[in-house]
Amino acid sequence: MTDFATCTIADGIATITLDDGKANAFGFDMMAALNAAMDEAEEKADVIILTSGGAAMCAGFDLKVMRNEPDRVADMVGQGGRLTVRIFSSKKPVIIASPGHAIAAGCLLMLTGDYRIGVEGESRYGLNESAIGMVLPPFGMDMARFKISNQHLDRCFVGAELVSSATAREFGILDEVVAPDQLMARAIEKAQELQKLDGKAYAGNKKLTRGALSEKMTADLDAGTGLSVGA
Numbered sequence: 001m002t003d004f005a006t007c008t009i010a011d012g013i014a015t016i017t018l019d020d021g022k023a024n025a026f027g028f029d030m031m032a033a034l035n036a037a038m039d040e041a042e043e044k045a046d047v048i049i050l051t052s053g054g055a056a057m058c059a060g061f062d063l064k065v066m067r068n069e070p071d072r073v074a075d076m077v078g079q080g081g082r083l084t085v086r087i088f089s090s091k092k093p094v095i096i097a098s099p100g101h102a103i104a105a106g107c108l109l110m111l112t113g114d115y116r117i118g119v120e121g122e123s124r125y126g127l128n129e130s131a132i133g134m135v136l137p138p139f140g141m142d143m144a145r146f147k148i149s150n151q152h153l154d155r156c157f158v159g160a161e162l163v164s165s166a167t168a169r170e171f172g173i174l175d176e177v178v179a180p181d182q183l184m185a186r187a188i189e190k191a192q193e194l195q196k197l198d199g200k201a202y203a204g205n206k207k208l209t210r211g212a213l214s215e216k217m218t219a220d221l222d223a224g225t226g227l228s229v230g231a
Contacts, residue, residue: 004032004034005017005034010230013045013048013188014045017053018054019052024056026062026080026105027064027065028079031080031083035083046092046195047119049095049097049184050094050095050113057110058105061226073227074224078221080105084109084143089207090113091206093194093195093197095117097115098183099123099180101124106126108127117174117190118168118176118177119183120166120179127144127160128162129160130160142216142220147172154173
């Protein structure tokens with residue numbers, strides 16, 4: 001595992017921290033590191049907290065690849081889709097503790113969580129593909145529809161509106177907003193709450209809730225549907 005994502009485990013709670021020194025864009029190295037961290041967390045922990053070591057949670061896919069390596073875009077988006085589906089369908093409870101911006105694929109990452117916590121302040125969340133000349137692939141639209149209130153999809157997705165953490169909670173991107181200095185304490189508190197539940201029952205009920213959609217998104221990814229993300 002590279003330094004892009006580190007996993008620490010204490011008292012049955014895994015904390016995966018993304019930190020590429022910038023905005024945690026989903027490039028090939030970041031995604032490989034996060035997959036490796038998920039391997040460790042799912043094997044050894046009861047609950048997973050996913051957070052960032054920087055000011056942003058995730059700025060989306062690596063725009064350098066998007067703009068300069070068109071022959072690799074479908075592969076990058078496909079890997080990102082499989083990673084988000086993996087987190088979305090994990091048998092373990094996944095808490096996302098976001099210290100800052102989560103945009104485009106970063107917003108999709110937020111939508112994978114079982115419980116999502118953001119912070120008060122200047123953070124922005126949203127699916128801004130319409131603003132950057134891209135069309136969301138089917139797995140992204142499915143993820144958005146699962147969590148974002150239908151009445152807000154036009155603003156949040158079609159209209160590419162980037163919203164504050166308070167509005168992100170209203171839309172369904174976040175479940176809770178806390179003061180910045182309370183983020184990790186609240187994430188650990190929530191992890192301890194979920195740790196008290198029956199793990200097998202939790203996994204079974206999570207599969208009932210998310211399993212069919214996970215299978216549909218995986219089938220679309222296997223077919224390569226929409227992975228060019230062109231307008």
